[in-house]
């Protein structure tokens with residue numbers, strides 16, 4: 001099969017590389033000339049484990065290429081995936097569909113034989129219908145279908161998630177489109193991955209409902225963590241104890257500083273706006289969003305409390321700035337709330353992040369960036385773990401203790417076992433660990 005992917009952002013690039021690994025011929029197209037030049041030269045613009053070798057292998061095999069021109073590949077493609085950005089529109093939180101609509105118009109003018117136009121971007125329910133209108137206007141005499149095929153990739157684990165998904169969701173009622181999509185995902189069919197065909201609207205909503213549900217699980221366990229602290233319970237045990245019930249499931253029950261990233265914050269807001277528009281308020285999702293916003297803001301207060309009530313003139317050693325490990329993505333990271341609040345309270349910050357420094361420097365210019373975890377501890381009044389990178393999981397506490405002014409550790413990700421830092425003389429503040 002021949003495939004065009006429009007947009008070489010995170011989802012577009014990973015999907016394109018993985019479809020080429022399945023044996024299809026894929027062209028990834030982007031308007032950004034610099035990005036395409038870099039990709040052609042083998043430079044991957046994002047940090048995603050395994051992506052560089054996957055791209056390299058498939059480019060060398062002649063199955064994957066990059067272009068700035070849709071005209072080079074759309075006409076010959078069996079499927080065209082729209083994977084451009086859908087950022088939150090400034091002011092109202094709606095998903096901004098201008099890039100999606102522009103891509104659809106351009107694709108429409110280039111269609112040749114039968115083509116399935118597929119939305120991969122997270123798009124509000126009804127977007128497929130709008131794309132259909134555009135195609136009817138610009139390509140009335142061509143053969144096409146519009147399908148929705150939402151993506152459930154996690155940053156940092158995207159390739160495994162694409163190759164071994166829990167399910168594939170395809171929204172289309174056209175038999176012809178289904179056959180093209182079945183062929184595209186053939187290796188997964190052979191693996192007996194559940195592939196669900198639904199109405200297009202259902203597929204579009206499944207994506208938002210999944211992210212909103214996962215975000216709700218996180219806000220729920222974060223509230224339980226606060227309660228644990230007051231009641232002398234341990235949230236790790238509570239999460240395990242409820243998670244072993246199959247109806248609840250143990251994943252996404254890690255209490256922490258609040259969820260961030262490019263998806264949960266944006267998608268929950270967009271879902272709320274869609275629901276408001278049709279007069280169906282989503283009270284649970286609203287509460288999830290509010291709880292998360294409050295939580296991120298409250299994290300700096302915990303650090304200040306651990307410092308004895310004032311951060312004035314104190315130096316904070318901060319480990320991790322990205323919204324989660326194995327990514328360089330800083331979007332909506334809890335650190336973007338924590339750092340400004342600490343600076344405002346009079347602290348100075350020395351930070352280290354294994355991959356996020358370049359991005360972080362743009363967003364948090366007023367802190368000192370260090371080259372490794374121990375460098376930022378030198379002379380600091382407190383050590384704070386914001387992101388659970390693996391390399392922070394086995395810190396040398398003797399060395400850390402010698403470098404720090406005070407042996408105080410605030411572990412916002414609970415990566416240390418109860419008692420472990422205390423055994424090395426540290427005052428330890430985890431999340432939801434009362435008693």
Ligand code: UGA
Nearest residue numbers: 151152153154155218252253254256259260261263323324
């Ligand atoms: C999320 C979903 O997990 C993917 O299925 C989805 O495809 C993707 O959004 C998307 O819509 O594109 P991602 O944002 O990469 O993926 O990251 P997650 O691993 O889901 O983490 C999101 C946030 O929740 C992070 O800030 C993480 O630290 C936080 N989190 C996650 C918790 O605080 N506790 C948990 O138990 C799990």
